[in-house]
Structure formats: structure tokens, C-alpha cells
Amino acid sequence: MNKLIVLITIWLLAPFAFATTTIKASVNGMVCSFCAQGIEKRLSKLPAVASVFVDLKHRIVAVEAKPGQTLDPAQVSAEIVEAGYAVTQLETLAQPLSEVKAQAKALK
Amino acid sequence: MPCFCVRRWLFSLVFLSLIAPVRAAPMGFKESVMAMGDFGPNWREVFANYALTPRDAVGAGGLWMRSDDGLRQRSLADVGYTRLLTRWNLPNAQANVWFFGGLGAVTGNDFAGSKLMVTPGVQADYETTRIYLAASARLYRARGLNHDFASLRAGFSFYEVDYDEVQPWLVIEARRMHGLSDTTEITPMLRLIHKRFFVELGANQSRQARANFMYIF
Numbered sequence: 001m002n003k004l005i006v007l008i009t010i011w012l013l014a015p016f017a018f019a020t021t022t023i024k025a026s027v028n029g030m031v032c033s034f035c036a037q038g039i040e041k042r043l044s045k046l047p048a049v050a051s052v053f054v055d056l057k058h059r060i061v062a063v064e065a066k067p068g069q070t071l072d073p074a075q076v077s078a079e080i081v082e083a084g085y086a087v088t089q090l091e092t093l094a095q096p097l098s099e100v101k102a103q104a105k106a107l108k
Numbered sequence: 109m110p111c112f113c114v115r116r117w118l119f120s121l122v123f124l125s126l127i128a129p130v131r132a133a134p135m136g137f138k139e140s141v142m143a144m145g146d147f148g149p150n151w152r153e154v155f156a157n158y159a160l161t162p163r164d165a166v167g168a169g170g171l172w173m174r175s176d177d178g179l180r181q182r183s184l185a186d187v188g189y190t191r192l193l194t195r196w197n198l199p200n201a202q203a204n205v206w207f208f209g210g211l212g213a214v215t216g217n218d219f220a221g222s223k224l225m226v227t228p229g230v231q232a233d234y235e236t237t238r239i240y241l242a243a244s245a246r247l248y249r250a251r252g253l254n255h256d257f258a259s260l261r262a263g264f265s266f267y268e269v270d271y272d273e274v275q276p277w278l279v280i281e282a283r284r285m286h287g288l289s290d291t292t293e294i295t296p297m298l299r300l301i302h303k304r305f306f307v308e309l310g311a312n313q314s315r316q317a318r319a320n321f322m323y324i325f
Contacts, residue, residue: 029197031235033271037303037324038137040271054271056237059199083137084162086197 021065022097023076026089030059038083043076053097055104064097134206134231135165135190141325142167148318150174150289155188163192173255175288182255182288184225184248186212193230206231214250223250229257238265240279248285259283263299275301279308 030036036054039061043052048069053062061080065071077087093100136142138159146153150173157167171184188210196203210227229246240263248255263279277299284292295318297310306322 027197028199029195029202031200031202031237032301033269033273033275033303034301034306034322034324035133035202035235036271038140040303041140042137056271057268082162084192084195084197088199 021071022062022093022095022100023065023071023073024060024062024091024093024100025076025080025087027059027061027080028086028088030054030056030061030085032056036083036085039080039085042079042083046071046075046079048072051097053101053104058104058107060100060104062097062100133204133233134208135159135192136324138162142322143325144169144320144322146318146320148312149316150176151285157188157190165190173285173288176291180288181217182214182253183216184212184214184227186210186225186227188227201234201236203234204232206233208246214248214253216253219252223253225250225253237268240264240277254287256286257283272303277301279310 027039030039033054033056036056040052040054043049043061043063046063048065048071050064050066052064053060055061063071063076071092073090073092077090080087134142134144135157136159138161141156141158142165143156144154151171153169153171155167155169157165159165166187166189168187169185171182171186173182173184174180188208191207191209193205193207208227208229208231210225210229212225212227213222214225215222225248227246227248229244231242231244233240233242235241240261242259242261244259246257248257259281260283261279261281263277265275265277269275278296279299280294280296282292282294293312293314295310295312297308297318297320299306299308304324306320308318308320310318312318
């Protein structure tokens with residue numbers, strides 16, 4: 001019975017224990033979707049990535065980690081560079097990707 | 109004399125642009141395959157390349173060309189190498205200089221057999237989310253044949269779009285090919301760009317239809 005209580009407690013607390021991690025990058029040179037889709041494809045292949053957001057107008061690329069996983073900022077940056085672009089700023093945020101999207105939309 | 113060197117380099121680039129096909133980024137991202145096509149009454153080309161690195165791609169293609177009077181034809185099957193020589197990733201723009209190398213066999217209806225053809229070229233382009241400029245020069249040389257090609261392109265997008273939306277552009281191209289045409293072909297085209305595809309549709313001053321596409325796998 002005690003084990004069951006512990007398991008239920010862990011299950012209930014899990015979403016709070018693993019806060020969402022999003023990495024937001026400012027990217028230079030990203031001017032069209034045809035060119036920039038390489039960024040999305042490369043980042044989507046990373047095992048820890050849940051979803052990718054690309055905003056051409058504000059030169060933003062944001063990636064959200066899968067629940068319970070962490071993203072390596074250096075790896076995210078390296079993938080963007082490998083796709084042919086320049087990363088000028090990298091931030092790790094404790095907020096979901098949906099909030100980053102909403103903020104970008106609000107700027108338009 | 110650094111200023112003189114830069115001026116000379118820019119002059120050379122402009123000169124080359126006046127003497128070859130312009131593609132938007134002529135290769136995809138690393139480990140991607142890009143397919144391209146350019147179709148008109150006197151020019152039909154298909155090409156596919158594989159990006160080995162972010163800067164190098166190898167591919168193969170075919171090109172069919174015809175003179176304006178419809179009398180002379182050329183068919184080229186070649187293998188090509190594309191190299192991104194340099195890229196400037198700017199805050200709201202991107203500029204590139206590309207090198208093309210090609211080697212293949214050309215046949216024609218006014219000579220027997222096939223000839224070895226070499227097709228080196230360069231392209232310089234500058235693009236923002238609203239403006240596109242490109243100049244390209246490419247040599248098409250074989251023994252007794254010179255079909256050097258030059259092209260200039262300028263375009264603008266009607267409006268900015270989100271990453272997942274189709275973006276329409278108006279692009280005007282002027283191109284000329286030595287030895288097969290005495291006129292400079294001017295073609296206004298509607299360009300539609302989305303993540304994986306790139307399509308251009310237009311008609312030149314002789315009312316000949318033109319269609320281009322690119323697709324990344």
C-alpha cells in the first residue's frame with residue numbers, strides 16, 4: 001500500500017519536477033522558409049527535441065525539450081550552424097514553446 | 109591597396125554576371141537531396157544534388173537547349189559539383205557566392221557523335237525576407253562549341269509571411285546564351301516559396317511559358 005502511495009505521489013508531482021525547458025536562439029541569415037527548413041529538420045532529429053518553432057520575421061528559432069529530457073544549448077547551436085546560419089544569441093527558458101510562439105505572434 | 113582589391117573583385121563579379129542558370133540556393137542543407145527543374149520551349153533542364161556538407165553538393169542532370177529559330181539543338185548529360193564559397197549571414201539578410209563545376213557529354217543535331225563539355229560557373233545572390241537579387245555566369249564549352257550563359261534576377265515579395273505559410277514573389281529574370289540565341293530573354297515570374305518547395309511560373313517577351321521548381325527531400 002505504501003509503495004502505491006509513493007508511486008501515485010511521484011506520478012502527480014512529475015510535471016512539476018520536470019519543468020519545461022525551451023532554448024531560444026536568435027539567428028542571422030534566416031530569410032526564407034525554403035532556406036530555413038533545414039534548421040527545423042536538423043533540430044527535429046535530435047532525440048531530446050519535442051518541437052521546433054521558426055519565426056522568420058524576428059529571426060528566432062526555439063526548441064522545446066521532451067518531458068523529462070534536457071537540451072544541450074551547444075548542440076542546438078551547432079545544428080543551426082550546420083544548417084548554414086549564424087547564432088547570435090542563445091537563451092534557456094523555463095517556459096513552454098507555446099509561450100514563446102505567443103510572444104512572437106504578439107510582436108507582429 | 110585593399111580598396112582597389114575589393115573594387116576589382118566586385119567588378120569581376122559584376123562582369124561575370126553579365127556574361128550565365130540562376131537558382132535560389134542551389135543546394136539544400138547537409139545530407140539533403142535537392143531536385144530542380146527549369147522548363148521552357150528552348151530550355152529544359154533537370155538536376156538533382158546531394159549535400160555532402162553544408163557547403164558541398166554533388167549531383168547529376170540533363171539539359172536540352174534549342175536555338176531561337178528552332179534549327180539547332182543541344183543535349184547535355186552531366187555530373188556537377190556545387191560549392192558555397194562564402195556566405196554572409198546578416199541580421200536581416202543573407203548573401204552568398206557559389207561555384208558550379210560540371211562535366212558531361214553534349215550531343216547536337218548539327219554535328220556527329222558527342223563531345224566532352226565543361227560547365228564551370230559562379231553565382232552571387234543577396235536576399236532579405238522581401239528582396240531578392242542574383243547574378244550568375246556559367247560557361248558551356250566543348251571543342252568547337254561555346255554556349256556561355258549569363259543571367260540576372262531581381263525580385264520582391266508581396267508581403268512577409270510566417271514560416272509555415274506560402275510566400276509569393278514577383279521575380280524578373282534576364283538571361284542570354286551565346287551561340288544559340290541573339291536576344292536577351294526577359295521573363296517575369298510569379299514565385300511561390302514554402303518549406304520544401306519553390307515554384308516559378310512566367311512567360312517571356314516572346315510569350316513563351318516558363319516553369320521552374322525546386323524541391324528538398
